[in-house]
Amino acid sequence: MHAGVREAIMVGEAKHSTERGGAAASLVLPTSQDGHKDGSCEQRQASPRRILVILFVLWLTLFLCSRFYHSFVLIIIASHGDLPLRYDPSSPRQPRWYNGPWATTPHQHPAAPGTACVVDLRSQSILFVVRHECVPRRRHDPSSSSSSASTAVPPLPNSRVRAACNRVAVAWDTPLAGGLTTGLSSEAVSFLVPLSKRADITLASDFREDGSFVSGLDLHERRVVLRLNAQRKAGILPRPHIYVSQWPPGSLFAQKMREYGVGASTYRISRAMYEATRLPFDWPPNFSDIDEFWVPSEWNKRIFVEQYGVPPRDVHVVEEGLNTRDTFNPRLFNAAAARKAVYPADVQDSFIFLSVFKWEERKAPTTLIRAFVEEFGEDENVSLFLRTSPPAYINVAAVAETEVGRADGRVRVLQRQDDSRYQQMFVGADAFVLASHGEGWGRPVFEAMALSLPVIATNWSGPTQFITEDTAYPLPVPSLEPAQIPGGAHDAQWAHVSVTALRKLLRHVFSNPEEAKRKGERARQHIQQHLDEQVVAGQAEERLRIACRQQAGGVFPRHRRQQRGSAVHPSGDGSTRHQRWSSDWVYRWGRRPR
Incomplete structure (x- = not known):
């Protein structure tokens, strides 16, 4: 009966639709064996099978x-x-x-x-x-080594630890005491200024505020540095999660930790770099007291890992940065005015090569002077200016006469001026050259590139992190030679600087100024995109947060290494080659570093 009623209703609906549409329509529904239609209401409900x-x-x-x-x-x-x-x-x-x-x-x-x-x-x-x-x-990545794939992994923090590490407390120990412009002091400012907005930074040691270094900073950098120094003098020293030291990780590192009162619960980071293939003898004994190392380049990381067996996860590449917007920006200076302000009047129309370094054997000053004097004749309109402080017993003209056999007045020394004119010195020159035996990073090269200056630099050690054929003129290194570093390892080596190769690059840059200018502009673009201080500060902040979470979880890499057993190598014959080393990773394989 119910089936008949439903069929009649459906037939009526079909007739109604036919009358409205004016076309014949039929509705045919398949009928099952028991007389029910497949379109019934019972079938439309979710079946138990579904x-x-x-x-x-x-x-x-x-x-x-x-x-x-x-x-x-x-x-x-x-x-x-x-x-x-x-x-x-x-x-x-x-x-x-x-x-x-x-x-x-x-x-x-x-x-x-x-x-x-x-x-x-x-x-x-x-x-x-x-x-x-x-x-x-x-x-x-075929270009990446298998050893660099491992990274230290901190423990999972709870919400309270995560909140505490949102604002990391850091004690930063840096050699600013002299108040003079050095590579380490400039690097320290490039870290401290941007990180002061991201973390609670405390200076571990105060410095002279009347030095030329402070006067060379821009207004914002000066305010940040002076504020940090005032907090230090006022005794506002919160207990840090992390202690970062830019002092060499030797005996001085341990001394600075004791002076600041670094405790066992503080995470310890060493900002370290070196210029030769072997580190000083007093560094490795202190490695077991350091949780991780920050090195500026992959070349430095290979020295720590391959030569001294430091675990790759404890060595992190944190590059150096520059303020490419407010300080090292060539658009802030007029090249002609900068040249008149820094360089003598008789060289205003000549091609100026500039070199900035500390007068020492590692910087190869005599090699640079010899290459310049041998390559350029006295009738060519070109000059070489050295911003350095040679010892009193050294005369640059006498050096040229000794090396080449004739004195050359075109090689001059720029005495250390007010650091407020530091950037103008680069802007007023035409090219920069630093043919050193080795660099931890090569900050003058770095600064010259940020100011759009074409650079000639040794293609070895630290500068290989940021110089390429597209952005600079890399000086090829034919071989290595014994390094003459006071207090260094006796078997350390550094790059041999070829006078012939240096002469070719000096001539090429002098003969192709337009090409050199375009290469300098590409160099600035590279520095601005990849090595601005804000970009580098992001790398440092990430490492600081991870270190803070490790410290909060009680996980210290130095403890992990100490638990493996810290062997002290016997003194042997008592020579410097067989000094006692407490670095457990150096001797955990029963041998010295290669």
Whole structure:
């Protein structure tokens, strides 16, 4: 009866639609064996079979998620960037690892229960880890070495630790006491000024405010430095999470830590660099008291890792930066006015080569003077100015006469002037040259490139981090030679500077000023995009936050190394070659560094 009523209603609806549309229409519904139509109301409701299918799919999804817990959740966490992943330590199941571009792999031991990681997709690296260490496996890069793939991974902090590390307390120890412009003091300002907005910075030692260094800073930099120094003198010294020292990591490093009162719960960072293939003898004994090293270049990192066996995850490349907007900006200066303000009147129309260095053997001053005098005749309109402070017993004209056999008045010394004219000295020159045996970073080269000056620099050691054929004139290094560094290792080496190769580059830059100018403009673009102080401060801030979370979790890399056993090498025959070293990674393989 019900079926008949439904059929009549459907036929009536079909006739009504035919009358309205003016066309014949028929509605044919298939009929099942029991007389019910497939379009019945009972059939349109969710059937138990469909519910079972949905429940089975949900169960299968949950099963796969639990079966491949890490493989599934790691990808989700990578997309969010900062969500915690925890693994139940009581579970007997071993964690499984996602074998993708941002996979995690156990470090030198099979993964164990209790391992958890947080992955950041932007940096393609693991941010935190619980109980066990993970190392990121980045996208395959043939140019990157396998040793540099490992990075130190801090523990996963709770919300209170995370909030505390949003504003890291840092005690920064830097050699500003003399008040003079040096590479270390300039580097310190490039870190302190931008980081003062991102962290609570405290100076670990005060400095002279009446020195020429302070007068050479711009207004904002001067205010920041003087404010930090005033807080230091007033005794406003909050307990830091991290102690960063720019002093060499030798005996002086330990002395400065004692003077500031660095405790065992403070995370210790050494900003270190060197210019030769072997470090000074008093450095390695203090390595076991340092949690991590900041080096400016990959070349420096290779020295620490390959020559001294420092774990790659404890050595991080944090480059140097410059204020390319307000300080080292060529658009802020007029080249003609800068030349008149700095250089003598008789060289205003000549081509000026500039070199800035401390007079010492490492800077190869006699090699530069010899190459210049031999290459350019006295009738050529070209000059070489050296901003240096040679000892009183050295006469630059006498050096040229000794090296070449004739004195040359075109080689002159720019005495140290007021540092407020430091940038004008670069802007007023035509090219910059520094043919040194080795550099930790090569800051004068760096500054010249930021001011759009074409540079000639030795293609070895620190400058290789930022000079290329497209942005500079790299001076080829044919071989290495024994380094003559007071207090250095007896078997240390540095670059041999070829006079012939240097003469060719000096002539090429002098003969092609337009090409050199275009290369200088590309050099500034590179520095501005990749090595501005704000960019470098971001790298430093990231490392400081990670170090703060490690410190808050009680995880110190120096403790990990000390637990492996810190062997002291016997003194041997008592010579400097067999001094006692307490660095556990140097002797954990039972041998000295290569």
